[in-house]
Amino acid sequence: MASLGRFLPRVFQFGTSKTACKYFETAKVTERLCSTFRRAQPTTRLTAYSHEFPELLPEPEPEYPGYTVSYEEFKYVERLLPMETVPPPPENVLDGNPTPSGWIAPRPESRQLPYFVHRTKNHMLPIYLEVRNAQTRIVTKLHKVDGNIWKLEAELRAYLEENWQPRIKTQVHEVSSYIIVKGNCCDHVCKFLLSKGF
Structure with missing residues (x-):
């Protein structure tokens, strides 16, 4: 109860109301939890029981396959990406004749x-x-x-x-x-x- 001394001035400030009782009970529970965590071991040793509880052992890290960085094959990816700007029409359709889709280029006149x-x-x-x-x-x-x-x-x-x-x-x-x-x-x-x- 020595560690609860920091809570007593506030309890006396509240007096004997229900709020003071609830505050004091909360302080006691907090002190018990802190002491329990201090006594707990930081890690649990499972080496002696690994043959009995294999599912409690940590999973091994997966082995990822290696990779190489290549810029030569990126040209196959670029043709699948959408264009940032609309390209100009090709030169062979600027003669004024309609294309198979019906599109007609503007004329200089x-x-x-x-x-x-x-x-x-x-x-x-x-x-x-x-x-x-x-x-x-x-x-x-x-x-x-x-x-x-x-x-x-x-x-x-x-x-x-x-x-x-x-x-x-x-x-x-x-x-x-x-x-x-x-x-x-x-x-x-x-x-x-x-x-x-x-």
Whole structure:
């Protein structure tokens, strides 16, 4: 009980309440546990009983096979990893003819027009179909427009009125550089841009 002297001032501070009794009982249990751990042996000797209790023996460390560091075979791994950037199209498809997948490269003469439509990072035309309000609002959006966007909208409107439907509703967003056409006319807009060389 000599080691419990550090707990007595706090017990007397609590008085004879239930809190003081619980605090004193906790201190006694803590002291008993500490003395028990001090008497316990740090390790248990199982050498004399290894023939009777083999399952109590520690498992031997596994033997791992050796390895070598090789950088020559990493080329077989690199071709399986995804590319960090989209590679440029090959030279043999830049002649303007469609590839087996239907993709057509932009032509150089498109740079001479007063407006320009950039391709996406995947080398695709920036034409998007937007469906909202439970399919009651369907519009076609043409993004990445540079130059005279108003002239592009006028020529696109004339092309759609001739090849799609007579009455076309469009909206030009000059700050964000895109054009909105009411309805689903992605195929017609794509044909118009390809005819211009974009």
